[in-house]
Each structure stands twice: as C-alpha cells, then as structure tokens.
Amino acid sequence: MSTAGRGLHGQVLDTLGPAITAGDYPPGSVLRTDELAQRFDVSRSVMREAVRVLESMHLVESRRRVGVTVRPRAEWNVYDPQVIRWRLAGADRPHQLRSLTVLRSAIEPIAAGLAARNATSEQCAELTRNALGMVANSRGHKLAEYLVHDVAFHRVVLTASGNEMFARLGDVVAEVLTGRTEHEVMFEDPDPAAVTLHVQVAEAVREGDWRRAEDLTREITVGALQELDILAP
Amino acid sequence: MSTAGRGLHGQVLDTLGPAITAGDYPPGSVLRTDELAQRFDVSRSVMREAVRVLESMHLVESRRRVGVTVRPRAEWNVYDPQVIRWRLAGADRPHQLRSLTVLRSAIEPIAAGLAARNATSEQCAELTRNALGMVANSRGHKLAEYLVHDVAFHRVVLTASGNEMFARLGDVVAEVLTGRTEHEVMFEDPDPAAVTLHVQVAEAVREGDWRRAEDLTREITVGALQELDILAP
DNA sequence: GTGACATATAAGTCTGACTTTTTGTTCCTG
DNA sequence: CAGGAACAAAAAGTCAGACTTATATGTCAC
Numbered sequence: 078m079s080t081a082g083r084g085l086h087g088q089v090l091d092t093l094g095p096a097i098t099a100g101d102y103p104p105g106s107v108l109r110t111d112e113l114a115q116r117f118d119v120s121r122s123v124m125r126e127a128v129r130v131l132e133s134m135h136l137v138e139s140r141r142r143v144g145v146t147v148r149p150r151a152e153w154n155v156y157d158p159q160v161i162r163w164r165l166a167g168a169d170r171p172h173q174l175r176s177l178t179v180l181r182s183a184i185e186p187i188a189a190g191l192a193a194r195n196a197t198s199e200q201c202a203e204l205t206r207n208a209l210g211m212v213a214n215s216r217g218h219k220l221a222e223y224l225v226h227d228v229a230f231h232r233v234v235l236t237a238s239g240n241e242m243f244a245r246l247g248d249v250v251a252e253v254l255t256g257r258t259e260h261e262v263m264f265e266d267p268d269p270a271a272v273t274l275h276v277q278v279a280e281a282v283r284e285g286d287w288r289r290a291e292d293l294t295r296e297i298t299v300g301a302l303q304e305l306d307i308l309a310p
Numbered sequence: 311m312s313t314a315g316r317g318l319h320g321q322v323l324d325t326l327g328p329a330i331t332a333g334d335y336p337p338g339s340v341l342r343t344d345e346l347a348q349r350f351d352v353s354r355s356v357m358r359e360a361v362r363v364l365e366s367m368h369l370v371e372s373r374r375r376v377g378v379t380v381r382p383r384a385e386w387n388v389y390d391p392q393v394i395r396w397r398l399a400g401a402d403r404p405h406q407l408r409s410l411t412v413l414r415s416a417i418e419p420i421a422a423g424l425a426a427r428n429a430t431s432e433q434c435a436e437l438t439r440n441a442l443g444m445v446a447n448s449r450g451h452k453l454a455e456y457l458v459h460d461v462a463f464h465r466v467v468l469t470a471s472g473n474e475m476f477a478r479l480g481d482v483v484a485e486v487l488t489g490r491t492e493h494e495v496m497f498e499d500p501d502p503a504a505v506t507l508h509v510q511v512a513e514a515v516r517e518g519d520w521r522r523a524e525d526l527t528r529e530i531t532v533g534a535l536q537e538l539d540i541l542a543p
Numbered sequence: 544g545t546g547a548c549a550t551a552t553a554a555g556t557c558t559g560a561c562t563t564t565t566t567g568t569t570c571c572t573g
Numbered sequence: 574c575a576g577g578a579a580c581a582a583a584a585a586g587t588c589a590g591a592c593t594t595a596t597a598t599g600t601c602a603c
Contacts, residue, residue: 120556
C-alpha cells in the first residue's frame, strides 16, 4: 500500500522510517551509515540513498564526522504522506489521529465553501452519487462499501475546492477515515445524522450555497472530533 | 537560506528542483540518470541520491528500463517546505502565493482559537511583545523590523495552538509574509487596521476568549486575501 | 493478430579506494 | 592556568568501474 518495495532502499525505509517516527531512536540519537548498512545487509550506496530520503523528510540530519542524528519531532515534515503513514502505523497513532482530525476541521469547511463556488457539474454529480452511496450502505454492517463512498465524497470536495493544497489532503483524509473503520472501534452502523449531513452538503454545493456547504461540513468535522473524544477522552 | 549546499547532491537539487517545479520538464518528461550526472558533472552515486530525494517529494518517478519520469503536478508533495520554496521562487509564484494564503485563511483562525485555550503565559507574553513590536514599527518605512515581529507573531500563534500540524505551517507563513514585503509591492506602511487586529488577537488569546481570537484572526486572513486580489486581480 | 521468446536498455547494486570536513585532543606558549 | 595552534582520528562524502535485474520493445512462429 505504501511506497513499498521500490528498490532495496525502499525496503530499508519501510523498517527504519517507522522505527524513527515511533521514537525507537529518540531525538539526538546518532546513527552511523556503515553500521546501518551492515545491520540491514545492504551496500553503503543503498543506505546513503535511504538516509537522503529520511533527510529530505527532516527526520534526520547527516553531518560529517558525527553521523546521522535524529532530529526533534517538531522539525519533522509531518505533512509528508509517508511520514503520516508511518506514524499512523506506530505507537502515537491516537495522537496523530487527533492532530489530523483537527486539521480536517479547519480545512474541510473552507474547502466545501470553495467547492460550492467552483465545482463543475460532473463533480456535483459525483458528490451526490457518493452521498447516495453512503445512504444505501448506512445500514446492515456494510461498512466497507460505506467507507468507499465516504472517502470518495471528501476527496471530491477537496479537489473541487480548486485549491491544490486542499486537494493534496485527500490522501490524508482517506487515511484517517480508513483507519477509523479498520483500527478504531466502529462496530455500529454510521451515525444517521452524519449521513444526512453529507447528502445536504452535496445539495448545498450543487446549489452554490457556499455558506451552507461550509456550515454543514463544519458540523460533520465537529462530529468527527466528538467521536474521537468519546473513543479516547 | 534553503537546504543549500548540503553536499554535492544538494547543489544538484538547487538547480534541478526549481527547474522541475517551474515546468521546464513537463509532466511525462523522461530524464536519464547517466545523462544528468554528466550534465551536472557529478558521479552517478550523487545523482542517484538527488533523484531519490526528488522521488520522495513525488516530483519524479524512477522506473527501470524507462528512466526518471516527471510526475503530474497533482501528485507533488506541495506541503514539502523545499518544494514550496522552489515554487515560490519560480514562475507560478502568484498562483502558489494564492494557494498558501487561502490555506492560511483556513488554518490560522482555528489555530488562534486553540491558542486562546492552550497558550502558556510565556506564549501570551511573546504574543503581546510582538504585537507591540508591530505597532512600534508600523510607521516610517521600518518594514524590515515590522516583518520580523509579524512573522514571530503568527509563528507563536501556530505553535501555541498545541497542534503539531498547525505548528509546522510556521515556516510556510513566514515564507508568505516575507515574500509579500520582498517581492510584492509593499512600499506603503502596513494597514493600521491590520496592526490593531494583531494587538486585539493577543488580548483575546491572553483572556482565553477563543471565539474572539478566532474571529479577529479570520479578519486578518481575509484582509490578506483581499490584499492579494488587489495586487493580482 | 496473438503469443512466446529474445534483446537491448537503463536503473539498481556492490565494492574498494580516495577526499574532505569536523571534532577532540595534545601540546606549546603566554 | 588559560588560550590557542597544530595534529590526528573518525565518519560522511565522492568517485569509478563492474556487475545484476527488471522490463519495454521488437521478432518470429503459429
């Protein structure tokens, strides 16, 4: 699912990335390229490439004569999808999930408002299609099908906003929503009120009522935040 | 200022990164590692490291037998500070500036609201200190001094929000504000109304009035958007 | 036209030697 | 004893060359 086996250095990253983001090597820790290369049984060139990637994510800093030092969390590129995946897979998953949900609550209402102004007719159609898909699968433990439409819905909203920065958060939202049904407890069918809200957002966007689209989406994200508070108060 | 000369591969990136983000190599273009290595007069190992970094930014994709292909803009990691800098330095600077300002208008009000709830007393003090610094330098063409406090102010707000995703946007905001005074036309002294708003935000945060902090900050960001519309309608 | 097979190509990997920067120590001088 | 200059060691950085592997594409038989 992730960037995965894209070459040997990718395999190294699949192990080293999660380890660093999980805090196995606390900030300030010093790693040596040669030692790592030995440990992972790869050549130094491959290990150097892996270090370069970690460096570009601001997870580590490589300095001569001292080695590869782990940077403090505050400096990490927390918007890097790869970093997000690593952190979501690790120990501070709850913390990360909260951060991302707060981010959603800031972004999505504005994005929905912009979508109401900029969405094409095809995007409106896809919006209602997915909203209806959510309704159709909102009862009877069809969580998987529901999720597909939920993710698609939010992705369309973000894309239709016309802002590339918003659009790029589609993957993040997808990750959050998917994680919610997979890892988090979600035995019950989704909240009927939330489903209705999605339908109404689709309406508002289609009608170009940006104010209403914004407010309704705010309700959705507030709901997501409350849901988080209930699960992990 | 940027990641800069951090090694030979960094110098290569300083040229290749801006070139790609500027669209010199349109999406789908195919580059060959060996040719690039020759062109930049570096060894293949160095060029490979550079390619790996570009790959981690989702700017390019490296595949066997075909080469290094430039990915479509929609897939770029537009939140990567390095990518942002490259794009701000390039041709679509206005477009990028608008995207980022819209992003600010979504994030900062929420961040200010959270700051009103979570800010420590030291953060409150720094906030008022910077707000007063803005007032002190708001007249008499002391734009440089004004900018320092403006950047610091917004950085503190984002940090004080307690959300790491928000905090990480401090650099982005700094880049936008700095660029506004440097590249964009900003002969005049800053808008007195905006200065007042900053002072009031500091007040609201100190008093824990999150609603007011949010609304006031929204006014600030709306002002920034309008300013953009005036400059590039 | 379709499928199996061969081939060329460019990335991927490994190794070893060498260079450069930086840190920490040593030792000299005031 | 303080301060600084010279030195040595350590680790990343760089390079060159040989080899491996995947894969797009062309070829040939059917």
